[in-house]
Amino acid sequence: MTKAIMIQGTGSNVGKSMIVAGIIRACVRRGMKVRPFKPQNMSNNAAVTSNGGEIGRAQALQARAAEVAPHTDMNPVLLKPQSATGAQVIVQGQIAGHQEATAFGRNKAALMPRVLDSFNRLATQCDLIVIEGAGSPAETNLRSGDIANMGFATAADVPVILMGDIDRGGVIAQIVGTQAVMQSADNAQVRGFAVNKFRGDRSLFDAGRDDIAKRTGWPCLGVIPWFDGAHRLPAEDVMDLPARSRSGGAGCVIAVPRLPRISNFDDLDPLAAESGVDLRIIMPGSPLPGDADLVILAGSKATIADLAALRAEGWDTDLAAHIRRGGRVLGLCGGYQMLGKRIADPQGIEGPPCSVEGLGHLDVETVMAPIKHLSLKQGNHPASGTSLSGYEIHIGETTGPDTAASWLTFDGKDEGATSLNGLVQGCYMHGLFSSDSFRAAYLAQFGVASSVAFETGVEATLDALAAHIEEYFDIDLMLEMAGEV
Structure with a gap:
């Protein structure tokens, strides 16, 4: 029996990719066979797979967390921006053409069969699929034909956990507001929420956590502190690139x-x-x-x-x-x-x-x-x-x-x-x-005298991330919430 759970975010860069990697490695350490999946990604940071295609770098890292080789089924639709309004479209690892954003918006629903095809193949290989959404399900203007968030979750009947980012501020409004604007059928897919990137004394947010739960009716699976090792893992979003700088140092x-x-x-x-x-x-x-x-x-x-x-x-x-x-x-x-x-x-x-x-x-x-x-x-x-x-x-x-x-x-x-x-x-x-x-x-x-064992460091960071998730995120409850596929 294979189960699946989807992590969606209240916005871009809330930490979905990292949290999914941590959940996957934590479940692998429990003895489970796990696969990552992201229906649609947008990134110019891609990885080559052993079956001769390309996927988003985050899914390659998540495959590494799962201790399996990356495969094109883990990210069946990849958009690689080439201009302010257009992108190269990669479907199941191969170029399917170039489309302007408006044209892709009209045509994306036609890709759902390919997305479900990849998802169903993965389901034959594992005990659990951990799915990552893209952007936010609160973007109601994109809901028609959606394949990245609730469009996929409802088509595949996969339960969802909504992730908010407290570091940006306004996390109560992020989560409560997302519920307020989503369709009732989409809200029915959500089983709970979590808050990411907390700094300081977590008890100070107990009242905020409880307020979200009261307003939404969703249980909280965790308030996850900021993970200091995040910069040691490969980044996918170009927004993270300046953090790679070490300016001002010697050498x-x-x-x-x-x-x-x-x-x-x-x-x-x-x-x-x-x-x-x-x-x-x-x-x-x-x-x-x-x-x-x-x-x-x-x-x-x-x-x-x-x-x-x-x-x-x-x-x-x-x-x-x-x-x-x-x-x-x-x-x-x-x-x-x-x-x-x-x-x-x-x-x-x-x-x-x-x-x-x-x-x-x-x-x-x-x-x-x-x-x-x-x-x-x-x-x-x-x-x-x-x-x-x-x-x-x-x-x-x-x-x-x-x-x-x-x-x-x-x-x-x-x-x-x-x-x-x-x-x-x-x-x-x-x-x-x-x-x-x-x-x-x-x-x-x-x-320069090199002092770093880089790949060993990535593995150690994934293990540390898994321990972090185990401590602050209720994996047992998540597994209870996961649906059969």
């Missing part, structure tokens, strides 16, 4: 310009964990720091548009000055493409067909193409003799003289490019810095 200064469509920025997490690294996320309106040892151009979901944004900030001038001073540059995926001499998009994959000049620091050119490269790979760094793993998730083919000076090897093939002066490098591989031996060798070039 090697690594600067990362925060571009509008930055993607796969969990590449930075292992660097942020190093005490000898001063990682600085450079926000728009600020120059690249003159004391940077390394500038990293991270991945991008819209390379050409982000290149234009980089130039509009004057960061291209700052980058050129950095290189003239002998500073190093690393481009990852979209950042690699930007560093070349030209980027061509003849078929209009990212936007209107065009060809633009790149930054010109690598003698390479990129041509966008409709085929998307999605794979997990094993490789090595010949200069240090270290082994590493990584994944590619990109469109475009990059060629040119500087690829002859490749600096990585993956699955027996050369990867990346190096400039003639040796200061600028790029590659398509993500996840490089998660490999402790490679990260130690790379940072040694900047005088």
